[in-house]
Amino acid sequence: MTETIFSAENLTKQYRKAHTFNKFNALDNFQMEIHRGDIYGFVGENGAGKTTLMRILSGRIRQTSGVIEIFGNSDERNLCIQRGRIGALIETPALYPGMTARGNLEVLRLQRGNTERYCIADVLKTVGLENSESKKVKDFSLGMKQRLGLAMALLGSQEFLVLDEPVNGLDPEGIVEFREILKRLNQEQGITILISSHLLGELNQLATCYGFIHAGKMVEQITAEKLREKCMTYLNIRVDDVQKATAILKKTFPEFNLEIISEHKIHIYGFSGDTGIIIKLLVTGDVNVKEMTVCSAGLENYYMSVIKGGKL
């Protein structure tokens, strides 16, 4: 069984609403588990609690209640030490604007006690900033700052990367490069990655498992493989008698993955055949077919269905 890198159990974080004594839960009995080697896509709407979780993970804030475990340690003293194995880019990168890119990385190198000076040149090359190392950060564009933030997260061969909307501000070329960097780090060095993004198409090409968060609660954790199964192409059929139609289809095509969605609606998952046969079959069986469409549920549709609590 793969090692659990991070887990959260009944994690709750309360904030006080501005100008009132009322409190609200940014995280509410939140559960999560990330295993070694995962690229964990963390998905949720604005204010769902993604950044709060990442800030707790990185030690910037403390939870109100609940337990977090990093690399198998949950006591405060060991959590501090284990956080040394994490690289993070949370919201916008935390940089010294008056220093150069190299200077910023040098501070972090000294703090981490890394004696290999060349590691700075390596990470700058990895993120494509080798020509801007002597430029002051205050003169950087948003995308360059984001790249430097990633370089800081990568410095020191960290085992676990926590990235909160890291592709914000990157150009399309930068997004592709960024994705390739993360894939390479994950595959070649086995680095575990927790990444949140609103660009679901981007996550879809990267993540090996997903966590859907809504209003501070983990709605669903699912592997990419299972998600693909759930999101495959399906046939949406609207009929007058759903029971009769299901019986006919099951009898003729027992291999079909059928699901009754509502009183008049059936989904056939993984369908790739001729829809004419299905229509003919149902009409012959005295079932009135009102509608038939071939649909494909992408990650976006799945996310919407999970968050809204409905079906695909």
Added chain:
Amino acid sequence: MRNLMKAELFKLKKSSGFKALCICNMASILSSVLLLIAGAEGTGYNALIVSLTYILHHAVIGYLFAAVFLCGEFSNRTLGMSLLCGYSRRKVFLSKILVFLFGLLLLFLIYTGITSIVMSIGVGIGVTYALLWTEANIKEGLLSFVKYTYSYQIGQLQFWGEGFSLWIFMVVTLLTSVIALVTSILMFEKMELK
């Protein structure tokens, strides 16, 4: 903690705010030269003692230095990065405070050093025994420090003689510093960082 201190020293070296404050303090050379030209009375020793007691100047420099060196960490959100290097909040805070105090001492020495050197070159040191570290000289130096600074603050208040006032001054200063340090560490440990 050693690595944190190294990083803090590196930041101090690269801090343009610190460099600007050093230049400001070096500008005291001008005021000393002007005093000499104006024919002010005094010696290098006097300048040393008097410059030590410019509490307002040192306080303003201290506030500005704290603003550029410590507050910048909060506004740039860089403190969170230090927490991801495997250190507790207490260690992060202490290393920062220690380097801050070191920087403050440097600024302090630049100001007092320059004024006393300029006056010594112009007029002479004045009192040769001032360089002897005898108990009497140290006591006299500290007493004059108290007279110029502490008694200024509380209106020439004297507690049962000069010796006792000196002790009161040192104990109160030490106590308030320790309370301030402990309070700020506790506050920092509870603080929610962005």
